[in-house]
Amino acid sequence: MSDDSRPAPSGARTAAVIPAAGRGVRLGPGAPKALRTLNGTPMLIHAVRAMAASRGVRLVVVVAPPDGAAEVKTLLDSHALPERTDFVVVPGGDSRQESVRLGLDALPPGIDIVLVHDAARPLVPVDTVDAVIEAVRDGAPAVVPALPLADTVKQVEPAAVPGGPEPVVATPERARLRAVQTPQGFDHATLVRAHETVTDNVTDDASMVEQLGLPVVVVPGHEEAFKVTRPLDLVLAEAVLARRRLNDGF
Numbered sequence: 001m002s003d004d005s006r007p008a009p010s011g012a013r014t015a016a017v018i019p020a021a022g023r024g025v026r027l028g029p030g031a032p033k034a035l036r037t038l039n040g041t042p043m044l045i046h047a048v049r050a051m052a053a054s055r056g057v058r059l060v061v062v063v064a065p066p067d068g069a070a071e072v073k074t075l076l077d078s079h080a081l082p083e084r085t086d087f088v089v090v091p092g093g094d095s096r097q098e099s100v101r102l103g104l105d106a107l108p109p110g111i112d113i114v115l116v117h118d119a120a121r122p123l124v125p126v127d128t129v130d131a132v133i134e135a136v137r138d139g140a141p142a143v144v145p146a147l148p149l150a151d152t153v154k155q156v157e158p159a160a161v162p163g164g165p166e167p168v169v170a171t172p173e174r175a176r177l178r179a180v181q182t183p184q185g186f187d188h189a190t191l192v193r194a195h196e197t198v199t200d201n202v203t204d205d206a207s208m209v210e211q212l213g214l215p216v217v218v219v220p221g222h223e224e225a226f227k228v229t230r231p232l233d234l235v236l237a238e239a240v241l242a243r244r245r246l247n248d249g250f
């Protein structure tokens with residue numbers, strides 16, 4: 001474990017930024033979402049291990065809840081993590097976008113590929129992480145893992161009163177839609193420029209690169225890269241971990 005000022009080891013060209021500063025309002029009352037446990041281990045530790053599992057990733061920047069950086073540092077120190085990876089913790093901001101920017105600010109010089117990965121997607125398989133890195137190495141300025149949708153999607157005029165009927169405006173063709181996951185991968189300079197240029201509120205980083213007019217490509221995501229958002233997602237995540245344990249045992 002390094003302190004915040006130590007640069008990444010030479011040859012470290014890919015870094016991962018993990019925004020973990022959200023409260024997890026939709027998950028209900030309790031600790032900040034990233035610190036909630038899955039089978040006894042904090043979600044954030046699962047997410048950090050998922051990034052560090054990729055041999056390409058030599059530095060992980062964790063963006064902690066604004067008042068929780070010390071707690072997160074202690075957490076990282078007390079869990080087994082790969083030796084070849086350096087870890088840095090910085091406090092986050094009020095929005096995900098601001099948290100990501102604070103994470104980018106903590107990157108040392110010499111990084112050419114950045115992954116941005118939600119702490120709330122603790123179970124993404126390493127093959128997905130590697131596929132994203134590979135596609136950036138192959139020249140895409142922005143890469144997002146994504147899956148086809150199971151549900152049909154309607155665009156509506158949101159109701160003034162929560163729960164009120166909402167007029168349907170359009171039904172986009174489902175076959176052309178993708179549900180986007182993380183880690184999203186970027187050419188480092190491009191993502192920094194996107195964060196400097198785009199001030200609109202966005203829900204993913206790749207859309208900022210789209211706003212620069214640059215190409216963004218989709219690679220296959222994975223069903224285990226789902227985002228833990230609501231209480232039922234905790235049940236699913238623990239079931240996935242139980243299944244992995246069973247498969248590893250045989």
Ligand code: CTP
Binds near residue numbers: 034094095
């Ligand atoms: N995030 C962040 N800083 C914020 C808000 C969100 O770093 N100010 C992070 C979350 O910690 C999470 C990721 O962005 O890892 C995706 O956000 P989301 O799933 O919406 O998490 P929360 O914002 O914590 O959940 P909710 O919206 O239900 O409060």
Ligand code: MG
Binds near residue numbers: 022
């Ligand atoms: Mg949120």
